[in-house]
Amino acid sequence: MDTVSTRSQGKRSRETGSRKAGHLEICTDPSRFSIEGAGGGFEGIRFVHIALPELSETELDTGTDFLGHHLKLPFFISCMTGGSEGGFRANKELARAAEALGIPVGLGSMRVLLEDRELFKHFNMKPLAPSVPLLANIGAVQIRDMERPAIYELLNRLEAQALVIHINPGQELFQPEGDRDFRGLKEAIARVCDECPLPVIVKETGFGIAPHLTRELLASGAAYVDLAGAGGTNWILVESYRFPEQENSAASQFAQWGIPTAVLLASFGGRQIRLLASGGVRGGMDAAKALAMGAHLVGFALPVIREVAAGGAEAVIGFFRKLEKTLRSTMLLTGSRDIPSLRRAATWREPGFSAQLHAFLRAEAFARG
DSSP states (O other): OOOOOHHHHHHHHHHHHHHHHHHHHHHTOTTTOOOBOSOOSGGGEEEOOOSOOOOOGGGOBOOEEETTEEESSSEEEOOOOOSSHHHHHHHHHHHHHHHHHTOOEEOOOTHHHHHOGGGHHHHOOGGGSTTSOEEEEEEHHHHHHSOHHHHHHHHHHHTOSEEEEEEOHHHHHTSTTOOOOOTTHHHHHHHHHHHOSSOEEEEESSSOOOHHHHHHHHHTTOSEEEOOOBSSBOHHHHHHTTSOGGGHHHHHTTTTOSOBHHHHHHHTTTOOSSEEEOSSOOSHHHHHHHHHTTOSEEEEOHHHHHHHHHHHHHHHHHHHHHHHHHHHHHHHHTTOSBHHHHTTOOEEEOHHHHHHHHHHHHHHHHHHO
16 A cells, blocks of 8 residues: 655655646647557448438437436547646646537546645546536556555545546556556456446556457456557657667567457447447548447547647637548438447458458467467
8 A cells, every 4th residue: 555755745846747747748749759550440440331321310320328417429538647737738628629529528637636635726627517517547556556545535526427447558568658567467456346336447558458358457446448459659659759868779669569449349340338438549441340249338548639729619620520521420320310329330351350350369369378
Protein backbone atom coordinates (compact mmCIF):
# COMPACT_ATOMS: atom_id res chain seq x y z
CA MET A 1 0.00 0.00 0.00
CA ASP A 2 1.37 3.46 -0.86
CA THR A 3 2.00 5.54 2.26
CA VAL A 4 3.99 8.69 1.55
CA SER A 5 4.45 12.04 3.21
CA THR A 6 2.66 15.18 2.09
CA ARG A 7 5.98 16.56 0.85
CA SER A 8 6.73 13.46 -1.24
CA GLN A 9 3.15 13.47 -2.54
CA GLY A 10 3.60 17.05 -3.75
CA LYS A 11 6.90 16.19 -5.44
CA ARG A 12 5.35 13.12 -7.07
CA SER A 13 2.34 15.07 -8.35
CA ARG A 14 4.63 17.71 -9.90
CA GLU A 15 6.62 14.97 -11.62
CA THR A 16 3.41 13.35 -12.86
CA GLY A 17 2.09 16.70 -14.08
CA SER A 18 5.32 17.35 -15.94
CA ARG A 19 5.10 13.93 -17.58
CA LYS A 20 1.47 14.55 -18.60
CA ALA A 21 2.43 17.91 -20.11
CA GLY A 22 5.16 16.18 -22.11
CA HIS A 23 2.72 13.55 -23.36
CA LEU A 24 0.32 16.27 -24.47
CA GLU A 25 3.02 18.10 -26.43
CA ILE A 26 4.14 14.91 -28.16
CA CYS A 27 0.61 13.82 -29.08
CA THR A 28 -0.51 17.17 -30.47
CA ASP A 29 2.49 17.96 -32.69
CA PRO A 30 2.65 15.42 -35.55
CA SER A 31 5.13 17.63 -37.41
CA ARG A 32 7.77 16.78 -34.79
CA PHE A 33 6.67 13.46 -33.32
CA SER A 34 5.70 10.31 -35.24
CA ILE A 35 3.64 8.17 -32.87
CA GLU A 36 0.82 6.66 -34.96
CA GLY A 37 0.27 3.27 -36.47
CA ALA A 38 -1.27 2.66 -39.87
CA GLY A 39 -4.86 2.40 -38.64
CA GLY A 40 -7.02 -0.19 -36.95
CA GLY A 41 -7.31 -2.55 -39.92
CA PHE A 42 -10.83 -1.60 -40.97
CA GLU A 43 -9.85 -1.22 -44.63
CA GLY A 44 -10.15 -5.01 -44.87
CA ILE A 45 -13.90 -4.88 -44.16
CA ARG A 46 -16.50 -3.84 -46.77
CA PHE A 47 -20.24 -3.19 -46.55
CA VAL A 48 -22.73 -4.65 -49.03
CA HIS A 49 -24.32 -1.68 -50.80
CA ILE A 50 -28.14 -1.59 -50.84
CA ALA A 51 -29.26 0.21 -54.00
CA LEU A 52 -32.92 0.42 -52.88
CA PRO A 53 -32.77 0.95 -49.11
CA GLU A 54 -36.46 1.92 -48.73
CA LEU A 55 -35.51 4.52 -46.11
CA SER A 56 -35.68 8.26 -45.73
CA GLU A 57 -32.66 9.98 -44.25
CA THR A 58 -34.99 11.63 -41.74
CA GLU A 59 -35.93 8.19 -40.36
CA LEU A 60 -32.41 7.33 -39.27
CA ASP A 61 -31.75 7.03 -35.53
CA THR A 62 -28.10 7.11 -34.37
CA GLY A 63 -28.99 6.97 -30.67
CA THR A 64 -28.06 4.21 -28.24
CA ASP A 65 -28.15 3.54 -24.49
CA PHE A 66 -25.07 3.43 -22.26
CA LEU A 67 -24.68 3.46 -18.48
CA GLY A 68 -28.29 4.51 -17.99
CA HIS A 69 -28.06 7.40 -20.45
CA HIS A 70 -29.50 7.71 -23.92
CA LEU A 71 -26.76 8.94 -26.25
CA LYS A 72 -27.34 10.87 -29.45
CA LEU A 73 -24.41 9.15 -31.15
CA PRO A 74 -22.65 5.78 -30.57
CA PHE A 75 -19.31 7.49 -29.95
CA PHE A 76 -17.28 8.44 -26.89
CA ILE A 77 -14.27 10.60 -26.14
CA SER A 78 -11.62 8.30 -24.71
CA CYS A 79 -9.79 8.94 -21.46
CA MET A 80 -6.69 10.99 -22.24
CA THR A 81 -5.15 13.69 -20.12
CA GLY A 82 -5.18 15.59 -16.83
CA GLY A 83 -2.90 16.94 -14.14
CA SER A 84 -1.20 19.68 -16.16
CA GLU A 85 -2.40 23.14 -17.12
CA GLY A 86 -2.64 22.10 -20.75
CA GLY A 87 -4.58 19.01 -19.75
CA PHE A 88 -6.93 21.12 -17.61
CA ARG A 89 -7.73 23.38 -20.56
CA ALA A 90 -8.19 20.39 -22.86
CA ASN A 91 -10.51 18.60 -20.45
CA LYS A 92 -12.76 21.63 -20.16
CA GLU A 93 -13.07 21.87 -23.92
CA LEU A 94 -13.67 18.13 -24.26
CA ALA A 95 -16.39 18.23 -21.60
CA ARG A 96 -18.14 21.13 -23.33
CA ALA A 97 -17.99 19.33 -26.66
CA ALA A 98 -19.30 16.08 -25.17
CA GLU A 99 -22.25 17.88 -23.62
CA ALA A 100 -23.13 19.54 -26.92
CA LEU A 101 -22.82 16.25 -28.79
CA GLY A 102 -24.59 14.07 -26.23
CA ILE A 103 -21.73 11.55 -25.90
CA PRO A 104 -19.62 10.23 -22.98
CA VAL A 105 -16.31 11.85 -22.11
CA GLY A 106 -13.36 10.27 -20.34
CA LEU A 107 -10.92 11.90 -17.95
CA GLY A 108 -7.19 11.35 -17.78
CA SER A 109 -5.75 9.13 -15.06
CA MET A 110 -6.70 10.39 -11.60
CA ARG A 111 -3.48 8.99 -10.14
CA VAL A 112 -2.13 12.52 -9.96
CA LEU A 113 -5.31 13.58 -8.15
CA LEU A 114 -4.74 10.91 -5.52
CA GLU A 115 -1.25 12.35 -5.09
CA ASP A 116 -2.43 15.96 -4.86
CA ARG A 117 -6.07 16.71 -3.98
CA GLU A 118 -5.53 20.38 -4.85
CA LEU A 119 -5.71 19.33 -8.51
CA PHE A 120 -9.40 18.45 -8.15
CA LYS A 121 -10.45 21.33 -10.40
CA HIS A 122 -8.46 19.74 -13.24
CA PHE A 123 -10.82 16.75 -13.12
CA ASN A 124 -14.10 18.32 -11.98
CA MET A 125 -15.78 18.28 -15.39
CA LYS A 126 -19.30 17.22 -14.43
CA PRO A 127 -20.53 20.82 -14.18
CA LEU A 128 -19.55 21.24 -17.85
CA ALA A 129 -21.06 17.91 -18.96
CA PRO A 130 -24.05 17.37 -16.66
CA SER A 131 -26.22 15.27 -18.99
CA VAL A 132 -23.68 12.77 -20.40
CA PRO A 133 -21.69 9.93 -18.81
CA LEU A 134 -18.41 11.02 -17.24
CA LEU A 135 -15.76 8.30 -17.20
CA ALA A 136 -13.15 8.47 -14.45
CA ASN A 137 -9.89 6.66 -15.12
CA ILE A 138 -7.03 5.05 -13.22
CA GLY A 139 -4.31 2.48 -13.89
CA ALA A 140 -4.51 -1.15 -12.87
CA VAL A 141 -1.29 -0.83 -10.84
CA GLN A 142 -2.85 1.97 -8.82
CA ILE A 143 -5.94 -0.07 -7.93
CA ARG A 144 -3.60 -2.83 -6.75
CA ASP A 145 -1.32 -0.58 -4.70
CA MET A 146 -3.39 2.39 -3.51
CA GLU A 147 -6.17 2.62 -0.96
CA ARG A 148 -9.33 1.75 -2.84
CA PRO A 149 -11.71 3.63 -0.50
CA ALA A 150 -9.87 6.84 -1.46
CA ILE A 151 -10.46 6.02 -5.13
CA TYR A 152 -14.16 5.40 -4.55
CA GLU A 153 -14.48 8.63 -2.58
CA LEU A 154 -13.01 10.54 -5.52
CA LEU A 155 -15.45 8.86 -7.90
CA ASN A 156 -18.26 10.21 -5.77
CA ARG A 157 -16.80 13.72 -5.69
CA LEU A 158 -16.30 13.68 -9.46
CA GLU A 159 -19.91 12.52 -9.99
CA ALA A 160 -18.62 9.96 -12.46
CA GLN A 161 -20.81 7.32 -14.09
CA ALA A 162 -18.10 4.65 -14.48
CA LEU A 163 -14.54 3.83 -13.49
CA VAL A 164 -12.20 3.01 -16.38
CA ILE A 165 -9.21 0.86 -15.40
CA HIS A 166 -6.43 1.06 -17.94
CA ILE A 167 -3.81 -1.62 -18.41
CA ASN A 168 -0.63 -0.42 -20.11
CA PRO A 169 2.45 -2.57 -19.44
CA GLY A 170 3.99 -1.66 -22.81
CA GLN A 171 3.93 2.04 -22.04
CA GLU A 172 5.14 1.57 -18.48
CA LEU A 173 8.15 -0.51 -19.54
CA PHE A 174 9.38 2.33 -21.75
CA GLN A 175 8.54 5.12 -19.32
CA PRO A 176 11.68 6.05 -17.37
CA GLU A 177 9.68 6.39 -14.16
CA GLY A 178 7.13 3.70 -15.09
CA ASP A 179 6.00 0.59 -13.27
CA ARG A 180 7.84 -2.70 -13.75
CA ASP A 181 5.78 -5.08 -11.60
CA PHE A 182 2.48 -6.25 -13.12
CA ARG A 183 1.74 -9.16 -10.80
CA GLY A 184 -1.68 -9.44 -9.21
CA LEU A 185 -3.44 -7.02 -11.57
CA LYS A 186 -6.08 -9.48 -12.76
CA GLU A 187 -7.05 -10.24 -9.17
CA ALA A 188 -7.10 -6.52 -8.29
CA ILE A 189 -9.38 -5.74 -11.25
CA ALA A 190 -11.79 -8.52 -10.24
CA ARG A 191 -11.86 -7.18 -6.68
CA VAL A 192 -12.69 -3.67 -7.84
CA CYS A 193 -15.37 -4.97 -10.22
CA ASP A 194 -16.95 -6.68 -7.22
CA GLU A 195 -16.84 -3.80 -4.77
CA CYS A 196 -16.79 -0.57 -6.82
CA PRO A 197 -20.01 1.47 -6.47
CA LEU A 198 -19.88 2.27 -10.20
CA PRO A 199 -19.70 0.11 -13.34
CA VAL A 200 -16.13 -0.77 -14.26
CA ILE A 201 -14.73 -0.56 -17.80
CA VAL A 202 -11.37 -2.16 -18.51
CA LYS A 203 -9.28 -0.87 -21.40
CA GLU A 204 -5.86 -1.18 -22.97
CA THR A 205 -4.06 1.92 -24.18
CA GLY A 206 -3.41 1.00 -27.80
CA PHE A 207 -2.05 -2.54 -28.07
CA GLY A 208 -5.30 -4.49 -27.65
CA ILE A 209 -6.85 -7.06 -25.31
CA ALA A 210 -6.98 -10.60 -26.69
CA PRO A 211 -10.35 -12.42 -26.77
CA HIS A 212 -9.60 -14.92 -24.00
CA LEU A 213 -8.59 -12.14 -21.59
CA THR A 214 -11.58 -10.03 -22.65
CA ARG A 215 -13.90 -12.89 -21.73
CA GLU A 216 -12.13 -13.33 -18.39
CA LEU A 217 -12.53 -9.63 -17.58
CA LEU A 218 -16.22 -9.67 -18.45
CA ALA A 219 -16.73 -12.82 -16.37
CA SER A 220 -14.97 -11.06 -13.47
CA GLY A 221 -17.64 -8.36 -13.50
CA ALA A 222 -16.42 -5.69 -15.92
CA ALA A 223 -19.39 -3.86 -17.40
CA TYR A 224 -17.51 -3.34 -20.68
CA VAL A 225 -14.09 -4.01 -22.15
CA ASP A 226 -12.58 -1.38 -24.45
CA LEU A 227 -10.40 -3.40 -26.82
CA ALA A 228 -8.23 -0.35 -27.60
CA GLY A 229 -6.28 -2.16 -30.27
CA ALA A 230 -3.22 -1.27 -32.31
CA GLY A 231 -3.21 1.14 -35.21
CA GLY A 232 -3.54 4.48 -33.45
CA THR A 233 -1.33 6.06 -30.79
CA ASN A 234 1.66 3.89 -29.92
CA TRP A 235 2.56 4.80 -26.34
CA ILE A 236 5.93 3.10 -26.51
CA LEU A 237 6.85 5.55 -29.27
CA VAL A 238 5.37 8.43 -27.26
CA GLU A 239 7.57 7.56 -24.30
CA SER A 240 10.62 7.13 -26.54
CA TYR A 241 10.60 10.86 -27.28
CA ARG A 242 11.08 11.56 -23.59
CA PHE A 243 14.53 9.98 -23.27
CA PRO A 244 17.89 10.36 -25.08
CA GLU A 245 18.03 9.44 -28.76
CA GLN A 246 20.59 6.69 -28.18
CA GLU A 247 18.04 4.85 -26.03
CA ASN A 248 15.37 4.86 -28.75
CA SER A 249 16.53 1.74 -30.59
CA ALA A 250 14.63 -0.68 -28.38
CA ALA A 251 11.42 1.38 -28.61
CA SER A 252 11.59 1.48 -32.41
CA GLN A 253 11.34 -2.32 -32.47
CA PHE A 254 7.77 -1.98 -31.16
CA ALA A 255 6.47 0.37 -33.85
CA GLN A 256 4.12 -2.36 -35.15
CA TRP A 257 3.36 -3.95 -31.78
CA GLY A 258 -0.15 -5.00 -30.80
CA ILE A 259 -3.34 -6.49 -32.23
CA PRO A 260 -5.33 -4.33 -34.68
CA THR A 261 -8.76 -3.29 -33.43
CA ALA A 262 -10.63 -4.68 -36.45
CA VAL A 263 -8.98 -8.09 -36.02
CA LEU A 264 -9.99 -8.15 -32.37
CA LEU A 265 -13.60 -7.29 -33.17
CA ALA A 266 -13.77 -9.87 -35.94
CA SER A 267 -12.43 -12.56 -33.60
CA PHE A 268 -15.69 -12.38 -31.62
CA GLY A 269 -17.76 -13.18 -34.71
CA GLY A 270 -20.09 -10.20 -34.32
CA ARG A 271 -21.45 -11.39 -30.98
CA GLN A 272 -22.75 -8.70 -28.64
CA ILE A 273 -20.64 -9.13 -25.51
CA ARG A 274 -20.28 -5.60 -24.12
CA LEU A 275 -17.34 -4.47 -26.23
CA LEU A 276 -16.16 -0.91 -26.83
CA ALA A 277 -13.85 -0.23 -29.75
CA SER A 278 -11.04 2.31 -29.87
CA GLY A 279 -7.53 2.32 -31.25
CA GLY A 280 -6.78 3.42 -34.80
CA VAL A 281 -10.39 4.41 -35.56
CA ARG A 282 -9.80 7.36 -37.85
CA GLY A 283 -13.13 8.20 -39.47
CA GLY A 284 -16.84 7.64 -39.65
CA MET A 285 -16.50 4.64 -41.96
CA ASP A 286 -14.14 2.93 -39.50
CA ALA A 287 -16.66 3.66 -36.76
CA ALA A 288 -19.57 2.28 -38.78
CA LYS A 289 -17.60 -0.91 -39.47
CA ALA A 290 -16.72 -1.26 -35.78
CA LEU A 291 -20.41 -0.99 -34.87
CA ALA A 292 -21.36 -3.52 -37.54
CA MET A 293 -18.72 -5.88 -36.12
CA GLY A 294 -20.22 -5.81 -32.65
CA ALA A 295 -18.92 -2.75 -30.82
CA HIS A 296 -21.42 -1.06 -28.52
CA LEU A 297 -19.66 2.31 -28.79
CA VAL A 298 -16.64 3.59 -30.69
CA GLY A 299 -14.00 5.75 -29.00
CA PHE A 300 -11.62 8.43 -30.26
CA ALA A 301 -8.54 9.86 -28.57
CA LEU A 302 -5.63 11.19 -30.65
CA PRO A 303 -7.74 12.84 -33.40
CA VAL A 304 -9.83 14.53 -30.71
CA ILE A 305 -6.94 15.88 -28.65
CA ARG A 306 -5.43 17.30 -31.83
CA GLU A 307 -8.74 18.98 -32.64
CA VAL A 308 -8.80 20.48 -29.16
CA ALA A 309 -5.30 21.84 -29.62
CA ALA A 310 -6.26 23.32 -32.97
CA GLY A 311 -9.65 24.84 -32.18
CA GLY A 312 -11.09 23.91 -28.80
CA ALA A 313 -14.59 22.55 -28.26
CA GLU A 314 -15.91 23.86 -31.59
CA ALA A 315 -13.27 21.93 -33.52
CA VAL A 316 -14.12 18.76 -31.60
CA ILE A 317 -17.82 19.23 -32.34
CA GLY A 318 -17.01 19.72 -36.02
CA PHE A 319 -14.93 16.53 -36.03
CA PHE A 320 -17.78 14.47 -34.63
CA ARG A 321 -20.32 16.04 -36.99
CA LYS A 322 -18.22 14.74 -39.88
CA LEU A 323 -18.23 11.30 -38.30
CA GLU A 324 -21.99 11.54 -37.89
CA LYS A 325 -22.48 12.42 -41.56
CA THR A 326 -20.49 9.38 -42.66
CA LEU A 327 -22.27 7.13 -40.16
CA ARG A 328 -25.73 8.26 -41.23
CA SER A 329 -24.87 7.88 -44.91
CA THR A 330 -23.53 4.38 -44.29
CA MET A 331 -26.69 3.48 -42.40
CA LEU A 332 -28.91 4.59 -45.26
CA LEU A 333 -26.79 2.85 -47.90
CA THR A 334 -26.96 -0.42 -45.96
CA GLY A 335 -30.68 -0.13 -45.25
CA SER A 336 -30.04 0.32 -41.51
CA ARG A 337 -32.70 2.41 -39.80
CA ASP A 338 -30.92 2.41 -36.41
CA ILE A 339 -27.79 1.14 -34.69
CA PRO A 340 -29.18 -2.35 -33.96
CA SER A 341 -29.99 -2.63 -37.68
CA LEU A 342 -26.46 -1.54 -38.58
CA ARG A 343 -25.12 -4.39 -36.44
CA ARG A 344 -27.02 -6.76 -38.74
CA ALA A 345 -25.80 -5.11 -41.94
CA ALA A 346 -24.10 -7.38 -44.46
CA THR A 347 -20.32 -7.06 -44.72
CA TRP A 348 -17.54 -9.01 -46.37
CA ARG A 349 -13.84 -9.39 -45.69
CA GLU A 350 -11.03 -8.83 -48.11
CA PRO A 351 -8.84 -11.95 -48.58
CA GLY A 352 -5.89 -10.36 -46.81
CA PHE A 353 -7.99 -9.53 -43.77
CA SER A 354 -9.43 -13.04 -43.60
CA ALA A 355 -5.94 -14.50 -43.72
CA GLN A 356 -4.79 -12.15 -40.96
CA LEU A 357 -7.78 -13.04 -38.80
CA HIS A 358 -7.29 -16.78 -39.24
CA ALA A 359 -3.59 -16.47 -38.41
CA PHE A 360 -4.42 -14.48 -35.28
CA LEU A 361 -7.04 -16.98 -34.11
CA ARG A 362 -4.57 -19.84 -34.54
CA ALA A 363 -1.93 -17.91 -32.60
CA GLU A 364 -4.36 -17.06 -29.81
CA ALA A 365 -5.49 -20.69 -29.53
CA PHE A 366 -1.83 -21.73 -29.30
CA ALA A 367 -1.20 -19.12 -26.59
CA ARG A 368 -4.10 -20.51 -24.54
CA GLY A 369 -2.61 -23.98 -24.80
